Amino acid sequence: MSKLGRPINCVGVDTCQRLLIEARRSFAADGFDATTNKKLAQSVGITTAAIYHYFPSKIEMYVAVFTDVQDLVCKTIENAISKDADFSENISKTVDALAALTVREPAVVAFVMSVSSEAHRHPEVKKAVLPLSGRIGRILLDVCEKAVSRGEVSEQISAQSLEDMLTVVLSGLGRFNMVYKDARRTKELVNSMKLLLTGAAFRVSTSV
Amino acid sequence: MSKLGRPINCVGVDTCQRLLIEARRSFAADGFDATTNKKLAQSVGITTAAIYHYFPSKIEMYVAVFTDVQDLVCKTIENAISKDADFSENISKTVDALAALTVREPAVVAFVMSVSSEAHRHPEVKKAVLPLSGRIGRILLDVCEKAVSRGEVSEQISAQSLEDMLTVVLSGLGRFNMVYKDARRTKELVNSMKLLLTGAAFRVSTSV
């Protein structure tokens, strides 16, 4: 009876922020299901019940993390892109910026990567996240459309397909970094990718 | 009371095979956690207890599916690769073969794609799958090493990095197909990817 309620002398600075950060990390690393309230609470130093003071449900917490992260990634890409630069340069800088973000905040990129799978696995996540998602794709599509209209890519490739290619490669990079946590190997791969995407990877193309 | 034991008139032909197929599909589509014994049993038309006649645990079942699937993918790639062909041709045929497999057996490719994440999320899966894995990577590495030694790629790119690039792109393709189930868009992307990997995507490269 007397031991119930809030314990005396408990500080709890910025619990909400710490919760969001830890949730991001865990959702990214372990997935939605394996991220249990218990582990989360323990990491942050509170009880599971306290989580519900900040988020009405696990799903809502996921959405909050998603919104945060999407913002960060969008800003990162937008800062890397310049209206005056050509496609090759924009891509190069985007890859660099995302690679840097991956190093600084691995959880951010890994989280973004995992969203589509989680959305597919959990209908409720899908329903909550779908209306918010798509921002990143739209930014990339803009770049691709400009590249196509400027005649910077082969006529065989549509803007949509070009954007799909970018998505595949960029998300692949993030995924790669997540799986093999080998900074040096990832860096080398990033460079190779930049060469590939800017068209200087293969001698064949020039020799033929 | 009298209904216990094995029911009469139950053939049980290849229940094991049906179990493996359904498990593959579900592991690929829903993930390891969301693939529950209950759903699995229902899909196959048996009870959860019966599963344990074929596999001693969920993990072992996962490993069995993994072995199956790895075999299929390896054979597919090996058939696409020829010792006499150059890198560009080998890659082109490999992409085609995997794209075809993705269409024929979406679960196969999707499963392969998910293995690394699952292994990361579930230490027990990792421990069981690790010693078996790496076959696909080794095959691709072979092709890449030959390409490098023949001088078919830029000197800035190592064989390892080339293989990483291939892995990223190929797995990215599989993932893309899984997320957007748009056959036409995937086909266009496959073609664009082939152009990219064989170095003919960008006009820039030719103009320089």
Add this chain to the structure above:
Amino acid sequence: MSKLGRPINCVGVDTCQRLLIEARRSFAADGFDATTNKKLAQSVGITTAAIYHYFPSKIEMYVAVFTDVQDLVCKTIENAISKDADFSENISKTVDALAALTVREPAVVAFVMSVSSEAHRHPEVKKAVLPLSGRIGRILLDVCEKAVSRGEVSEQISAQSLEDMLTVVLSGLGRFNMVYKDARRTKELVNSMKLLLTGAAFRVSTSV
């Protein structure tokens, strides 16, 4: 941080009264368990913690409501009863008064109705409420004893039994009104009940 403490411009006029009224309504309609502090606080426009300024516990709040309500019902019955009237008239007026109260304050009657069940379900409620309860029964018993001593009822019926009958019928009326919220049907039932209790319901009795 700065938002803690008592918010400015909060009058807090009779928050306690509003709390009591809402608690009465909710206890009556939803029961003790389903009446959560959270819902209560929301309905009144405060936080759950604020409730504890007025009542040291949920049980005490229940007791407070009980005392209020018992008072109201007792006064209602006492006003309906007259020493000079005969049993039949007293009953008739009591039924009318309670029926009117049911219409004016449905929660009052419904609450009274539910007390015995709640007391049975929750030992703590029982312990707190028991010493206070019984007032209504005593008033009715008085009326019944006078009726018996005056020879107004069949010799086969004791005063205690007569009071039990009254209790059953009166509480049954309240319960009926609570379940079917059909004012017209309830009114008709009240009239029938008055006929029954005053002995004019059945032709059989007169024909024989």
Add this chain to the structure above:
Amino acid sequence: MSKLGRPINCVGVDTCQRLLIEARRSFAADGFDATTNKKLAQSVGITTAAIYHYFPSKIEMYVAVFTDVQDLVCKTIENAISKDADFSENISKTVDALAALTVREPAVVAFVMSVSSEAHRHPEVKKAVLPLSGRIGRILLDVCEKAVSRGEVSEQISAQSLEDMLTVVLSGLGRFNMVYKDARRTKELVNSMKLLLTGAAFRVSTSV
């Protein structure tokens, strides 16, 4: 690991039946909310998880109990009623039969009594129980309609109102028995009620 699964040598005869009986008792005595899976399981001698082998949810279990109980009560009333008997006799026998049932199976009557409140408190219960309920009311209404058409009751009382009266009195009896568990007092009340309902309670009616 090795301690999981079904324990060796566990008999479990008629667990489902025992579960239903205990659930009926507990739902009736403690209510839906206070009837926890844990207590239920302990009473029956199993674990909470085992409950879900028999009922997919608590609500479904409640519905199963309800169906059982309704059947019993309906049969009891139907057996007491005879087409050839007059209203007074039918009612007298019905009251006797239900009183006997109340003694033999207190939980049955108490459960029936509580259904309407529970349905009101829990929308899910309401949704599940509503389509099944009403059987008892229909049986009583039949009796009442016959009584009205035969001219056995005062013209001021409609068949519907007569049935409402019966319901109030009968359910009131059950409730009374539940609250005061005094067999002798209940028996006396039953007799008084029979006098009341058959019109012989009050001298007033004959003397005037």
Add this chain to the structure above:
DNA sequence: GATGAATGAGCTTTCATTCAT
């Protein structure tokens, strides 16, 4: 007089697994 943050206990439900038949 009222708040926001936090708690321990408890609830319903699900899961992989086990065992006798």
Add this chain to the structure above:
DNA sequence: AATGAATGAAAGCTCATTCAT
């Protein structure tokens, strides 16, 4: 080869209550 019955563990979530501000 397959079943029905049962388990321990754990998950997400709710609740009455407490404390510092």
